[in-house]
Amino acid sequence: MLRLGAEVVHDVALASRREWLLADGLGGWAASTVLGLNTRGGHGLLVTAATPAHPRLVLLSRVEEAVTCDGVRYELGTNDYGGALHPRGFEHADAFVLDPLPTLTWEVAGRRVSRTVARLHHEPAVVLVYQLEGAEPAALEVRPLLAYREPEKRQRENAAVRAEAARVGPDFVLQPYAGCPPLALRMAGATWESDPHWYRGFRYVMDVGDAGSPEDLFSPGLFRLVLRPGSTAAFTAWAGAIPPSTDPMVRVAGERRRIRALGDANEGFLPDLRRAADAFVVRAPSTGRAIVSGYPSGMKSAREALIALPGLCLATGRQDDARALLLNLTAQVEGPRVGPPASDESSNGEALDTGLWWVVTLERFREATGDHEFIRAKLQGPLLAILEGYRAGTRGGVGVSAEGLLGHEDGANPLGLTASGGGAETSRRGFAVEVQALWYSALIIGADLARAAGQTARAGDWTALAARARESFLRAFWSERHGYLADVVDGSRADFTLRPHQLHAIGLPHALLPRDKAQRVLEVVRRTLLTPVGVRSLAATDPAYEGTAGEQGLRAVALDRGAAWPCLAALYFDALIRVHGESAKAEAWRWLDEFAPRLADGTLASIPAAFEGDAPHRPLGEMASARAVAEVLRLVTRLGRRPSGRSVRPDQRS
Numbered sequence: 001m002l003r004l005g006a007e008v009v010h011d012v013a014l015a016s017r018r019e020w021l022l023a024d025g026l027g028g029w030a031a032s033t034v035l036g037l038n039t040r041g042g043h044g045l046l047v048t049a050a051t052p053a054h055p056r057l058v059l060l061s062r063v064e065e066a067v068t069c070d071g072v073r074y075e076l077g078t079n080d081y082g083g084a085l086h087p088r089g090f091e092h093a094d095a096f097v098l099d100p101l102p103t104l105t106w107e108v109a110g111r112r113v114s115r116t117v118a119r120l121h122h123e124p125a126v127v128l129v130y131q132l133e134g135a136e137p138a139a140l141e142v143r144p145l146l147a148y149r150e151p152e153k154r155q156r157e158n159a160a161v162r163a164e165a166a167r168v169g170p171d172f173v174l175q176p177y178a179g180c181p182p183l184a185l186r187m188a189g190a191t192w193e194s195d196p197h198w199y200r201g202f203r204y205v206m207d208v209g210d211a212g213s214p215e216d217l218f219s220p221g222l223f224r225l226v227l228r229p230g231s232t233a234a235f236t237a238w239a240g241a242i243p244p245s246t247d248p249m250v251r252v253a254g255e256r257r258r259i260r261a262l263g264d265a266n267e268g269f270l271p272d273l274r275r276a277a278d279a280f281v282v283r284a285p286s287t288g289r290a291i292v293s294g295y296p297s298g299m300k301s302a303r304e305a306l307i308a309l310p311g312l313c314l315a316t317g318r319q320d321d322a323r324a325l326l327l328n329l330t331a332q333v334e335g336p337r338v339g340p341p342a343s344d345e346s347s348n349g350e351a352l353d354t355g356l357w358w359v360v361t362l363e364r365f366r367e368a369t370g371d372h373e374f375i376r377a378k379l380q381g382p383l384l385a386i387l388e389g390y391r392a393g394t395r396g397g398v399g400v401s402a403e404g405l406l407g408h409e410d411g412a413n414p415l416g417l418t419a420s421g422g423g424a425e426t427s428r429r430g431f432a433v434e435v436q437a438l439w440y441s442a443l444i445i446g447a448d449l450a451r452a453a454g455q456t457a458r459a460g461d462w463t464a465l466a467a468r469a470r471e472s473f474l475r476a477f478w479s480e481r482h483g484y485l486a487d488v489v490d491g492s493r494a495d496f497t498l499r500p501h502q503l504h505a506i507g508l509p510h511a512l513l514p515r516d517k518a519q520r521v522l523e524v525v526r527r528t529l530l531t532p533v534g535v536r537s538l539a540a541t542d543p544a545y546e547g548t549a550g551e552q553g554l555r556a557v558a559l560d561r562g563a564a565w566p567c568l569a570a571l572y573f574d575a576l577i578r579v580h581g582e583s584a585k586a587e588a589w590r591w592l593d594e595f596a597p598r599l600a601d602g603t604l605a606s607i608p609a610a611f612e613g614d615a616p617h618r619p620l621g622e623m624a625s626a627r628a629v630a631e632v633l634r635l636v637t638r639l640g641r642r643p644s645g646r647s648v649r650p651d652q653r654s
Helices: 248-262 270-278 302-314 319-333 354-369 372-392 433-452 456-477 500-507 515-528 566-600 626-639
Strands: 002-004 019-023 029-033 044-048 057-069 072-075 078-080 085-088 093-098 102-108 111-119 125-133 138-149 166-168 171-174 183-186 191-202 215-227 232-239 488-490 493-495 534-536 541-543 556-558 563-565 610-612
Touching: 019 111, 029 111, 044 125, 044 232, 057 102, 057 111, 057 125, 057 215, 057 232, 078 191, 111 138, 111 248, 125 138, 125 215, 125 248, 138 232, 215 232, 232 248, 248 270, 270 626, 302 319, 302 354, 302 626, 319 354, 319 372, 354 372, 354 433, 372 433, 372 456, 433 456, 433 500, 456 500, 500 515, 500 534, 500 566, 515 566, 534 566, 563 566, 566 610, 566 626
Parallel strands: none
Antiparallel strands: 002 093, 019 029, 029 044, 044 057, 057 072, 057 138, 078 085, 093 102, 102 111, 111 125, 125 232, 138 215, 166 171, 171 183, 183 232, 191 215, 488 493, 534 563, 541 556, 563 610
16 A cells, blocks of 8 residues: 655645556546646546547546535635646645555545545446545535547637536436537435536646647536545546436446456555556557557557567466467568558658567477467467568568678667656667667577577578677677667768667577677666666767767767666666576676665656656656556566565655
């Protein structure tokens, strides 16, 4: 159980930086900060998954609560209206608990009022449970505020909204816009009062650019009821019709048990990681299973899914899910179009290395399951198509050079390390270091599997190509003077900007670097890029790239320190263990013990995409990242014992 006391929830600056997330297993979610103060447009109590009929939608953004005690009305909400906080419910907030559902408690007039949020699993629904402690009753008001827009968009006051609520049995059904899903509301024992209002000018301070523009939310009315001491009341919001037999209290209790069970009986912060992993594996209408890359975008990407699959599924014993996901992802990657869209829900172009990540994930599946028959029957053909597709060349100029290196002419950034507020990213034209590492590993993996399938000639062919690629790689990328690898090689020009991409050349299943060179790379990365929250995308000061002939020595240039990426810490320790053996595991555990308290800061019980490179290392980008959670979980599992440290500081757990 994680508990934040009045010293946090009374302080809006502290409380607004601590977020929680509940996923519904369909691709929808509920998320906010511990005060219920939404700081992102993707925050909301009922965000529904995309369907063939509707895009992903924030239906219920929040509710405004108030209680009346002894004739005095107290507003419990906290909103940011562009620097003005109203109402000031944080002044009554007493504590926040995640156990594992988020519960916020207010103290007013000698009474304690609590609200627990439950996002129902595999249902487009959220339940809020209110409880009163004290000797006297209190009158409760619950006013829903509707957004009805996609997470990245904003609603503005308009005349098209429909204010009326239709009474359907015990429920009040809203459909504020034509063509959008209806929203059914139920609160047993309460009366509904029609009172349509626009609330104008909400600000989401974590969003930037157009996403940071103000929003207006619409409220059609409110529920009123009297809370008796020791009693509970449930507010239910459901996209569509609420099943008549639904008992909200039973459903909330079931959801609490389900989430707790995900952690098993493990110690340390492993249960938190296992629960966090569950949020990303969802049921998809067309494919059966899918992986959400991050929240609150809710996007799905084949590449990100392949990177995250070993940690989310294999490290948690979900082998059947891993098989289903591998088959689904194979259909997206297989064939002559080796570089599929970077996201199946966006137009971010193509990722050169998606097919290579498929091969690496296949190898990690084989190592974890030993299921050679599944691979032989279902994946041997796609493996051939993918590797031969790379060798033959694909659309967009992807191809293998005469030296055996794999490149892309448009300079796309295959790693995709970007985050709001993170370090600078530059165009990377030519042959990228991590692509060569993935290409080499994929060829060796393919050769091993071909040999096991009796395809001796093909295995020999791929092995020879891998050897040629390795020889060319060392000649083109290694600098004895720098003691590390170039980030990109483009013709005679090598960019020695110090970046973490080169860790792939040591940390993937088959290393490109000999041990002596790998040791030098790891020392540079440890000294300049490794932080307590991940590996930086850039160093503070960086040796300039080797340019034209005649440039001598190292030229220190000031660079943005960039973001620190937790997912790359796992790759760093993969490499460290490969080079230094079992003794490196102690260093990995020391890093994890220092990192673990981050699960009580930022996004509670999950891991954001990135952190600031400098202290205090505030979170950046997505509030919860599949790749970050998966890679840290994979590292913990690989180390082979339970963590000895606590997942949060002693004063934050009970």
